Amino acid sequence: MKTTLDELQAFTAVVDTGSITAAAEQLVQTASGVSRALSRLESKLDVTLLRRTTRRLELTEEGEAFLAQARRILAQVEEAEEHMALRRQKPAGRLRVNAASPFMLHVVVPLVAGFRERYPEIELELHTSDQIIDLIEHRTDVALRLGTLRDSSLHARPLGRNRMRVLASPAYLAAHGEPTSVEVLQEHCLLGFTHPETLNHWPLRHAQGDSLQITPTIKASSGETLRQLALAGVGIVYMSDFMTQADRTAGHLVELLAEATREVHQPINAVYYRNTALASRITCFLDYVSQSLKDEDWLQVG
Known part of the structure; x- marks a missing residue:
């Protein structure tokens, strides 16, 4: 990848603040540094992103198109950094897990002791249902489901096949x-x-x-x-x-x-709603389950 995150940040900051000087203040950089980053970006892309006049800066058509992509990339990087920051913290609080009773008994229950030892401040609640439940209605944070998933607004993480x-x-x-x-x-x-x-x-x-x-x-x-x-x-x-x-x-x-x-x-998936407050607990639980099951003969991954 030719473009750097510093160059994307300089570009979006100039657009947001309206000037190179204001962008430099926001980024705690020199105006000449921001200007050079912007020039490098335009040179790498071989396009003009901003028209410079004596009074203001104006986005070109190419600049408009690239701005949306730049914002998306920076947002994804920020989300990834937040995710890692959450993982560095000690996860705590209640986590409600639902699964069909056989999967809970044969797969989840044998893992609970080890999970509790690693994450003693996560309070597990284990619920079983042999039918697909509504996560919100049953106040469930993550459900482990076997079989093909229905179309839904839930986020799904594949765990393997059985x-x-x-x-x-x-x-x-x-x-x-x-x-x-x-x-x-x-x-x-x-x-x-x-x-x-x-x-x-x-x-x-x-x-x-x-x-x-x-x-x-x-x-x-x-x-x-x-x-x-x-x-x-x-x-x-x-x-x-x-x-x-x-x-x-x-x-x-x-x-x-x-x-x-x-x-x-049968595909095995974990499904959940995206919730920043729960993200650390859900990630810790699913990472632990995935890691613990990777050597099981019955589980096929990929």
């Missing part, structure tokens, strides 16, 4: 046999969600397509309830890796129909 698999316990398979094809799956006890209905569309390739809409034998609103049912040998489930990584490693759940399963990855 794979889902078709699973059953060894006890269920010993009692009912392992399904050898997608076509015979409906003969088994299938565990599904009451909502959203899209979670009952399993990405399994079969003769009629590459997705199977199951008819659950048992439905539940919570993924954790379905996990417990699967562990108890009740039926077959389609579930997230973040909930079942340890179960699969221990052999308590077994993946089924792997060759027929299309890989589906």
Whole structure:
């Protein structure tokens, strides 16, 4: 980048104050220094930004266009500096976090002790909901959401992606046999969600397509309830890796129909409203979560 921030500041200060002398006073510089910075900027851009008369300075058409960009750049730099200043301070105060109950139990709760040790003055409030909530209505500062985000005015920070698999316990398979094809799956006890209905569309390739809409034998609103049912040998489930990584490693759940399963990855995002007073707390929390999860086998980033 040829242009420097000092040159942008000199240019905008001259425009705002109306003269090089006044701009120099505002920037605590010499008038000759401001004049040289302005000349260098015009030389680098190969345009005239200001017409100089004996009585005043006037923006050219090119100057008008460049001024808007210069102000935007300086504002972004200022915001970045404020952000770092906030991070240097010791963050404190209440932070209300919302997530679906399985994500809260399996992902967030194991991180709380370490987070509290690092940021003892942040007062965490952990709320769970298996449905998407209105952050303002529920007085929530940041929500951790799985799946594709709806269009909204919320700011979103991607945390990674999570794979889902078709699973059953060894006890269920010993009692009912392992399904050898997608076509015979409906003969088994299938565990599904009451909502959203899209979670009952399993990405399994079969003769009629590459997705199977199951008819659950048992439905539940919570993924954790379905996990417990699967562990108890009740039926077959389609579930997230973040909930079942340890179960699969221990052999308590077994993946089924792997060759027929299309890989589906749920995006995981943190959503929040921009709020300067909360920025430090939210950033600290999300940075800690991201850093803590980076080595988890179930999380895919990028």
